Amino acid sequence: MMDVREPKITVETVHKIDDELREQMLAIDEEAFGAGSLNEWSLPPFLHYGRVYVARFNGLPVGIAELIRDWRDPEMAYLYGYAIKREYQGYGIGTIMFRTILEGLPRAGFQRLQLTVHPENKIALHIYQNKFGMKKVEFIKDYYGAGEDRWLMEWKAGANEE
Numbered sequence: 001m002m003d004v005r006e007p008k009i010t011v012e013t014v015h016k017i018d019d020e021l022r023e024q025m026l027a028i029d030e031e032a033f034g035a036g037s038l039n040e041w042s043l044p045p046f047l048h049y050g051r052v053y054v055a056r057f058n059g060l061p062v063g064i065a066e067l068i069r070d071w072r073d074p075e076m077a078y079l080y081g082y083a084i085k086r087e088y089q090g091y092g093i094g095t096i097m098f099r100t101i102l103e104g105l106p107r108a109g110f111q112r113l114q115l116t117v118h119p120e121n122k123i124a125l126h127i128y129q130n131k132f133g134m135k136k137v138e139f140i141k142d143y144y145g146a147g148e149d150r151w152l153m154e155w156k157a158g159a160n161e162e
Contacts, residue, residue, distance in 0.1 A: 032083030116150035
């Protein structure tokens with residue numbers, strides 16, 4: 001049961017985690033993307049070589065995001081994963097976490113962020129485009145294999161965000 005009295009939403013960059021936080025983070029990712037996305041083997045490289053964010057609602061981890069650097073373009077970051085637990089969606093947690101990520105990118109030397117989105121994920125497309133000014137860059141057929149098409153979207157620092 002969610003505690004909604006005076007909700008406190010925080011977002012933090014994490015570098016080291018304990019077993020409990022690891023399990024909570026992996027559960028959030030699995031709820032959103034199913035098995036095979038983030039796991040106990042892929043999470044440590046993100047923590048050490050990428051950037052991992054955790055959103056908390058009254059101290060409880062309810063969101064996770066993972067970013068990596070684009071080796072072809074040192075000013076580009078790629079958002080590998082981004083998820084908020086279903087029961088906590090609609091409280092602005094995702095917006096706060098995404099805004100925190102975008103605000104931190106220029107300070108870290110990044111001017112652009114790219115991500116992919118399922119073409120039928122209308123809610124995500126609407127949020128990325130209308131709330132954060134992201135643009136569709138390319139439709140990529142079979143990005144994750146046969147029938148797994150994606151929109152490649154891009155955010156540019158200083159361009160029309162909320």
